[in-house]
Amino acid sequence: xxxxxxxxxxxYSYGVDATLKIEKDVEQRSRIAIVDxxxxxxxxxxxxxxxxxxxxxxxxxxxxxxxGTMNTNFIASNLKNKEYIIQYSLTQQKGSNxxxxxxxxxxxxxxxxxxxxxxxxSKMPFLAHKAVSDxxxxxxxxxxSWINRYVLFSRYTTARQSEILLADYTFNYKKVIIKGGLNxxxxxxxxxxxxxxxxxxxxxxxTLYKINIYTGKKQKIATxxxxxxxxxxxxxxxxxxLTMAPDGQADIFEFNIENKNKTRxxxxxxxxxxxxxxxxxxxxxxxxxxLGYANIxxxxxxxxxxxxxxxxxxxxxxxxxxxxxxxxxxxxSKKSFGSNQFNLYLTSSQGSNTRPITTTGTNQFPxxxxxxxxxxxxxxxxxxxxxxxxxxxxxxxxxxxxxxKKIQSIDW
Amino acid sequence: MTxxxxxxxxxVTALVLSGCSSKESELNPGSIGxxxxxxxxxxxxxxxxxxxxxxxxxxxxxxxxSAANESNSNVLNASSNVNSSANGFKSLYFGFGEYGIAPSMxxxxxxxxxxxxxxxxxxxxxxxxxxxxxxxYNYALGLKxxxxxxxxxxxxxxxxxxxxxxxxGESNPVCSNPTDGCYAQNRRVDLRLAK
Numbered sequence: 001x002x003x004x005x006x007x008x009x010x011x012y013s014y015g016v017d018a019t020l021k022i023e024k025d026v027e028q029r030s031r032i033a034i035v036d037x038x039x040x041x042x043x044x045x046x047x048x049x050x051x052x053x054x055x056x057x058x059x060x061x062x063x064x065x066x067x068g069t070m071n072t073n074f075i076a077s078n079l080k081n082k083e084y085i086i087q088y089s090l091t092q093q094k095g096s097n098x099x100x101x102x103x104x105x106x107x108x109x110x111x112x113x114x115x116x117x118x119x120x121x122s123k124m125p126f127l128a129h130k131a132v133s134d135x136x137x138x139x140x141x142x143x144x145s146w147i148n149r150y151v152l153f154s155r156y157t158t159a160r161q162s163e164i165l166l167a168d169y170t171f172n173y174k175k176v177i178i179k180g181g182l183n184x185x186x187x188x189x190x191x192x193x194x195x196x197x198x199x200x201x202x203x204x205x206x207t208l209y210k211i212n213i214y215t216g217k218k219q220k221i222a223t224x225x226x227x228x229x230x231x232x233x234x235x236x237x238x239x240x241x242l243t244m245a246p247d248g249q250a251d252i253f254e255f256n257i258e259n260k261n262k263t264r265x266x267x268x269x270x271x272x273x274x275x276x277x278x279x280x281x282x283x284x285x286x287x288x289x290x291l292g293y294a295n296i297x298x299x300x301x302x303x304x305x306x307x308x309x310x311x312x313x314x315x316x317x318x319x320x321x322x323x324x325x326x327x328x329x330x331x332x333s334k335k336s337f338g339s340n341q342f343n344l345y346l347t348s349s350q351g352s353n354t355r356p357i358t359t360t361g362t363n364q365f366p367x368x369x370x371x372x373x374x375x376x377x378x379x380x381x382x383x384x385x386x387x388x389x390x391x392x393x394x395x396x397x398x399x400x401x402x403x404x405k406k407i408q409s410i411d412w
Numbered sequence: 413m414t415x416x417x418x419x420x421x422x423x424v425t426a427l428v429l430s431g432c433s434s435k436e437s438e439l440n441p442g443s444i445g446x447x448x449x450x451x452x453x454x455x456x457x458x459x460x461x462x463x464x465x466x467x468x469x470x471x472x473x474x475x476x477x478s479a480a481n482e483s484n485s486n487v488l489n490a491s492s493n494v495n496s497s498a499n500g501f502k503s504l505y506f507g508f509g510e511y512g513i514a515p516s517m518x519x520x521x522x523x524x525x526x527x528x529x530x531x532x533x534x535x536x537x538x539x540x541x542x543x544x545x546x547x548x549y550n551y552a553l554g555l556k557x558x559x560x561x562x563x564x565x566x567x568x569x570x571x572x573x574x575x576x577x578x579x580x581g582e583s584n585p586v587c588s589n590p591t592d593g594c595y596a597q598n599r600r601v602d603l604r605l606a607k
Contacts, residue, residue: 126455160584178462204576216460226555227579229548248559250552273548317549409547
């Protein structure tokens with residue numbers, strides 16, 4: 001009897017651990033297979049679908065490019081070990097058109113069907129993103145709507161020349177929005193991605209503009225000797241954080257878009273840059289060299305006190321924040337050059353729970369998604385560069401190759 | 413008693429195990445379906461393309477830069493012929509991550525102060541960095557270098573009102589080879605007359 005009780009208690013304990021493991025590794029992700037019913041198969045589109053399902057953290061997608069037909073509820077025997085089947089048909093005769101069906105494998109029931117159309121062929125990746133985002137919502141997983149957003153970035157073309165582009169998050173879609181001159185540091189001005197700020201270095205004084213990507217309407221916001229960067233935009237778009245140098249010293253200012261009032265937040269005879277709102281936007285984190293090397297600090301907007309956030313590394317020169325979460329890049333190697341390596345670290349505005357989230361290569365430009373669940377970054381490894389994504393919840397990561405030109409700044 | 417304990421234990425165990433595989437899956441067919449992708453984004457709309465070539469080409473052609481000086485020093489050797497300034501000015505070079513003017517640059521600074529007296533136009537002082545560093549910090553570092561040169565010129569008697577400083581960060585390299593000597597050429601301040 002004692003043995004039986006011991007066995008049952010042991011089984012009980014095992015059950016608790018097993019539950020945790022199953023939830024993490026299997027049960028929370030749905031096993032799916034994708035069936036391509038397009039008149040002509042498009043491998044790039046299929047790979048984008050696979051990437052979307054993977055980075056969501058909610059699906060275990062079979063990487064087989066299965067061919068089949070639409071509008072049948074018959075499930076092939078080799079697919080019956082999946083929970084769901086996604087059938088799709090992509091045509092690109094006039095623009096891009098996509099029809100998607102979601103079937104429950106156990107009984108062949110259609111759970112969801114939708115047709116998507118977009119007038120531009122090159123915007124085809126957005127059809128995949130929207131379809132996967134919708135399927136994710138239908139199955140009641142937490143939202144991944146960030147995959148539908150435009151990525152905005154600037155890249156150098158030649159010395160003192162750059163261009164600003166829009167892309168989808170995989171960089172399969174890219175379009176130049178501004179070319180010519182030296183235009184840098186693009187930053188979305190609103191949550192719906194209609195306008196962005198950027199710094200023009202064409203004249204004697206760097207000038208900050210706001211431009212509407214649909215009408216081209218351009219508005220001059222501010223000028224400053226030396227440098228001028230829009231580092232962050234408040235949630236409602238009414239205030240922005242600027243790095244300006246009116247006296248030749250880079251400091252952080254808060255600029256009220258409505259009444260044009262400018263408030264100096266930092267005053268230091270060194271380098272203060274990269275201000276990011278944290279918590280309820282009454283405080284900021286920023287990069288400063290006030291201890292002789294680049295590191296991460298925080299302060300309240302209304303007070304003078306500055307406190308150190310990161311007690312790790314000797315060169316932490318870029319930061320991004322989402323509420324109380326902070327991501328920063330840190331140089332790991334003491335060497336100036338060569339196999340110089342930057343890793344990304346995640347911490348909190350209290351400096352707690354610090355942990356590395358990359359381990360190889362040179363990882364820079366960390367940016368949170370709009371919901372704070374995913375981090376975007378640029379990875380240089382060997383002779384190649386990639387744009388990377390790390391899902392902080394599911395620990396899934398993805399890399400998409402970047403070609404050639406050096407990225408200057410990025411936002412999404 | 414033993415039987416009751418046994419029954420209770422089996423019941424609890426069964427509940428735990430059943431919890432392992434329970435997963436709420438209330439599907440809502442057709443809950444989304446407006447047959448377009450603009451219901452959540454603006455992506456279907458056409459976006460603009462703007463050519464700003466009419467701006468920003470004020471003076472992008474640097475003077476000829478001689479071959480890289482492969483110095484072991486962190487600061488480019490001041491006696492080298494490397495120079496990317498214009499109008500008789502001399503470029504100043506800096507150590508990695510530094511913005512203080514090295515003593516080896518004193519001669520060049522003196523040349524610049526004398527050259528400044530020969531002109532009446534405003535002088536543009538441009539701070540530059542190598543490619544190591546990320547966006548904003550690199551631009552601020554370039555600015556600190558330009559500011560250090562401006563302050564030195566003021567100390568040598570040049571009117572501060574005649575000088576404008578700007579940082580080009582890593583955007584204006586004069587050398588693109590992956591060597592220390594090449595990177596050292598890019599950590600510099602250039603001077604030229606403003607147009």
